Amino acid sequence: MTDHDSVYDGLLGSDTSHWAFGQGRETSPSEDPLAGVDSTLPEGVDGAELAAYCLMLGDDALVLSHRISEWCSRAPDLEDDIALANIALDLLGQARLLLARAAAADPGIAPSLPAGSPVPPEDALAFFREAGEFRNARIMELPNGDFAHVVVRVLLASSARLAIMERLAASRDHVLAAVAAKGVKELTYHRDYAGRWFLTLAQGTDESRRRLLAALDLVWPLYAEMFAAHPVEVSLGEAGVGVDPTTVADEVDVVLEQVFAMSGVERPERQPLAGVRGRLGRHGLHTEAMSLLLAQMQVVARAHPEGRW
Amino acid sequence: MTATESELQGGFDQTLAHNDRIEPRDWMPEGYRKTLVRQIAQHAHSEIIGMQPEGGWITRAPSLRRKAILLAKVQDEAGHGLYLYSACETLGVSRAELTEMLLSGRQKYSSIFNYPTLSYADVGTIGWLVDGAAICNQVPLCRTSFGPYGRAMIRICKEESFHQRQGFELLMTMMRGTDAQRAMVQESVDRFWWPALMMFGPPDDESPNTAQSMAWGIKRNTNDELRQRFVDMSVPQAEALGVTFPDPELRWNDERGAHDFGTPDWDEFMQVVKGDGPCNRQRIAHRRRAHEDGAWVREAATAFAARSTTEVGA
Numbered sequence: 001m002t003d004h005d006s007v008y009d010g011l012l013g014s015d016t017s018h019w020a021f022g023q024g025r026e027t028s029p030s031e032d033p034l035a036g037v038d039s040t041l042p043e044g045v046d047g048a049e050l051a052a053y054c055l056m057l058g059d060d061a062l063v064l065s066h067r068i069s070e071w072c073s074r075a076p077d078l079e080d081d082i083a084l085a086n087i088a089l090d091l092l093g094q095a096r097l098l099l100a101r102a103a104a105a106d107p108g109i110a111p112s113l114p115a116g117s118p119v120p121p122e123d124a125l126a127f128f129r130e131a132g133e134f135r136n137a138r139i140m141e142l143p144n145g146d147f148a149h150v151v152v153r154v155l156l157a158s159s160a161r162l163a164i165m166e167r168l169a170a171s172r173d174h175v176l177a178a179v180a181a182k183g184v185k186e187l188t189y190h191r192d193y194a195g196r197w198f199l200t201l202a203q204g205t206d207e208s209r210r211r212l213l214a215a216l217d218l219v220w221p222l223y224a225e226m227f228a229a230h231p232v233e234v235s236l237g238e239a240g241v242g243v244d245p246t247t248v249a250d251e252v253d254v255v256l257e258q259v260f261a262m263s264g265v266e267r268p269e270r271q272p273l274a275g276v277r278g279r280l281g282r283h284g285l286h287t288e289a290m291s292l293l294l295a296q297m298q299v300v301a302r303a304h305p306e307g308r309w
Numbered sequence: 310m311t312a313t314e315s316e317l318q319g320g321f322d323q324t325l326a327h328n329d330r331i332e333p334r335d336w337m338p339e340g341y342r343k344t345l346v347r348q349i350a351q352h353a354h355s356e357i358i359g360m361q362p363e364g365g366w367i368t369r370a371p372s373l374r375r376k377a378i379l380l381a382k383v384q385d386e387a388g389h390g391l392y393l394y395s396a397c398e399t400l401g402v403s404r405a406e407l408t409e410m411l412l413s414g415r416q417k418y419s420s421i422f423n424y425p426t427l428s429y430a431d432v433g434t435i436g437w438l439v440d441g442a443a444i445c446n447q448v449p450l451c452r453t454s455f456g457p458y459g460r461a462m463i464r465i466c467k468e469e470s471f472h473q474r475q476g477f478e479l480l481m482t483m484m485r486g487t488d489a490q491r492a493m494v495q496e497s498v499d500r501f502w503w504p505a506l507m508m509f510g511p512p513d514d515e516s517p518n519t520a521q522s523m524a525w526g527i528k529r530n531t532n533d534e535l536r537q538r539f540v541d542m543s544v545p546q547a548e549a550l551g552v553t554f555p556d557p558e559l560r561w562n563d564e565r566g567a568h569d570f571g572t573p574d575w576d577e578f579m580q581v582v583k584g585d586g587p588c589n590r591q592r593i594a595h596r597r598r599a600h601e602d603g604a605w606v607r608e609a610a611t612a613f614a615a616r617s618t619t620e621v622g623a
């Protein structure tokens with residue numbers, strides 16, 4: 001075991017105050033994201049089903065976080081660079097907990113790696129699954145466009161996720177309940193940030209309004225998919241463990257109607273994007289962009305399946 | 310010089326002599342103001358341009374934990390840029406003007422960011438060596454004579470120290486991994502060692518601004534003093550890590566009580582400073598694209614704010 005603090009302590013002599021080592025946040029390589037949370041399965045719940053459900057919510061967060069993190073160093077102003085990084089970090093935090101929960105509920109869900117590989121389960125799931133094994137809704141993976149595009153996507157995705165998390169906070173699964181309780185605070189901020197920009201762009205200049213409407217036209221066809229329940233969501237919704245997204249659709253509509261009304265924007269008429277024989281993102285059916293996204297996300301991890309990071 | 314002006318100058322000199330801070334509303338010589346604007350702006354620009362070499366690896370980070378650490382670090386750099394631009398604004402220059410000077414090349418940023426990041430180990434090496442060198446440069450600036458700059462530096466140094474430790478910890482973890490990972494770390498250190506030494510600027514006898522900046526209390530140590538301190542600090546860290554530095558002349562000198570070391574390639578340094586480094590054009594083009602792509606958003610925000618004010622006033 002190497003004590004990283006002591007490496008520096010030895011080097012700096014007695015007075016370390018001016019270096020500020022040891023202040024602020026600590027780093028610990030072996031942190032368990034679920035440490036301290038009761039992770040026993042709720043009574044009558046199938047571990048494999050719970051794991052599948054955690055992957056759905058976890059993949060939504062992971063993939064959207066990836067897209068938002070692509071904005072890093074590209075935002076219109078420093079304040080927005082910082083805000084978008086915050087949103088990406090919050091979603092990444094949610095993804096880590098949910099993927100770790102998936103692997104704990106059903107150890108068989110994580111892809112198998114060479115014997116002795118130090119890769120933790122959350123990383124095995126993030127970096128060693130193929131596109132068809134990801135369970136995120138397709139709105140999360142859509143390639144980025146301009147700033148209006150990220151505003152619209154975050155508004156739609158965070159409004160839906162917030163409504164789900166508000167109910168999930170009462171889940172019989174303690175881990176999901178804890179993740180949701182924290183997520184509600186974060187998503188409230190994400191929705192607020194996107195809502196304020198939606199209004200600003202709608203009423204700013206002719207150009208900003210034109211771009212906002214174009215972005216809405218592009219993203220809206222993927223909105224309905226977030227409320228198309230997968231059988232696992234229905235079943236865990238009935239068991240009081242998950243949330244059936246059809247049950248929150250009306251509530252989210254009301255929120256969006258209000259944003260649209262304040263902004264003077266009509267609710268788009270666009271029809272939902274079709275799946276393939278009824279299969280959507282939750283079933284592992286993705287857009288062409290998904291494997292490219294994963295190629296980038298997974299390239300270093302896959303080159304070193306026995307690596308330590 | 311009028312009597313009043315010489316009195317003002319006297320007060321200014323006295324403040325410096327007592328090691329007290331000069332504050333934005335205090336009188337200051339024009340040369341002092343200009344030097345500060347140049348130095349703080351260069352520092353702010355370095356934070357903003359510095360987001361790119363590491364930010365490029367966020368989407369490829371090999372573990373979710375490292376992804377979170379890197380995203381948070383790059384976000385901190387944006388935050389540092391923000392406070393440094395604010396410190397500069399107290400001297401009467403706007404962020405928009407400073408951005409324009411960065412994009413047009415009239416103001417510089419640290420040349421280290423014109424070197425490419427070619428592997429994930431570079432994220433660790435930048436934390437360890439580049440942030441480490443930055444800390445050696447910046448810790449003395451916490452005592453710099455201009456108040457807003459010194460106070461910004463205190464917060465920045467704390468965060469930089471944290472980043473340095475995270476970088477070191479990444480390399481340490483990789484060194485406990487596979488042979489391929491250890492080779493990746495050594496290759497990265499080999500590439501960044503000399504550019505890191507160049508971060509302290511040219512040798513003292515070729516550094517034209519140092520004497521005046523030291524007299525004004527803006528700068529507290531010479532380039533060569535800081536470079537020596539950095540080498541002495543880094544050698545035992547490299548030993549702890551199990552890597553070597555690519556310098557056959559590097560050895561302990563008992564007489565001096567310090568390490569002797571080789572000479573950086575100052576021709577390469579000048580080439581990079583003059584705009585012909587491996588990534589100069591790419592870094593500025595990236596910044597310019599982000600700035601131009603965001604213009605319509607900033608205009609919309611301004612128009613919206615103006616309209617809201619009118620409606621409130623009506």
